[in-house]
Amino acid sequence: MAGPSFDPNGAVRFDLRNGTASDARGARLVLVPSTALGSLDDESLARIGAEIGKACGARVGARLGGGNGVRNATMEVVVSHLAGEVALTGAFAFHIERWGRAMVAVVTNASLANDAFVGALLGGAISAAAGRDAVAAPLGHEGSTSRFLIGSQETADRVKALVAEGRRYADIVANLQGSAS
Numbered sequence: 001m002a003g004p005s006f007d008p009n010g011a012v013r014f015d016l017r018n019g020t021a022s023d024a025r026g027a028r029l030v031l032v033p034s035t036a037l038g039s040l041d042d043e044s045l046a047r048i049g050a051e052i053g054k055a056c057g058a059r060v061g062a063r064l065g066g067g068n069g070v071r072n073a074t075m076e077v078v079v080s081h082l083a084g085e086v087a088l089t090g091a092f093a094f095h096i097e098r099w100g101r102a103m104v105a106v107v108t109n110a111s112l113a114n115d116a117f118v119g120a121l122l123g124g125a126i127s128a129a130a131g132r133d134a135v136a137a138p139l140g141h142e143g144s145t146s147r148f149l150i151g152s153q154e155t156a157d158r159v160k161a162l163v164a165e166g167r168r169y170a171d172i173v174a175n176l177q178g179s180a181s
Helices: 042-064 066-072 075-089 115-130 153-164 169-180
Strands: 012-015 020-023 093-099 102-108 135-142 145-151
Touching: 042 066, 042 075, 042 115, 066 115, 075 093, 075 115, 093 169, 102 115, 102 169, 115 135, 115 145, 135 153, 135 169, 145 153, 145 169, 153 169
Parallel strands: none
Antiparallel strands: 012 020, 093 102, 102 145, 135 145
């Protein structure tokens, strides 16, 4: 069953007379150059990323009928809406790769190449849209492309340990799939 496609029309509104920007639901926005965030520590960037992600996910959840609507929609529809909302923030582009039961977010063109920021934004968006906790654990980088495993905090902790051992992302995903059976 196909769902509604992402429509960016009216997603961001500018009121130049009053000097405001807002999202489609009326929440105020502030446009900030990514260089202004570059000097912040990882904890601060993670908090900012999580808030941006939660706002994106809340808009997707509202559009698709709440957590149940998101969970009943196809993955393609949900990812299309989430990717559209995230792209509107200017943070990055992403798509999802399926590796068996594993979901890997492939992030490109990040305006702020910081795993804490990107991971928190992804986790916040998915959590808010689905109404369930989700964590995006960094798997590694290849040029300007980053990969994040989407899962539970427990899985994220396992990913972190495997990355620290120097494992490549394909080996990590295969290892996690093998231990889940």
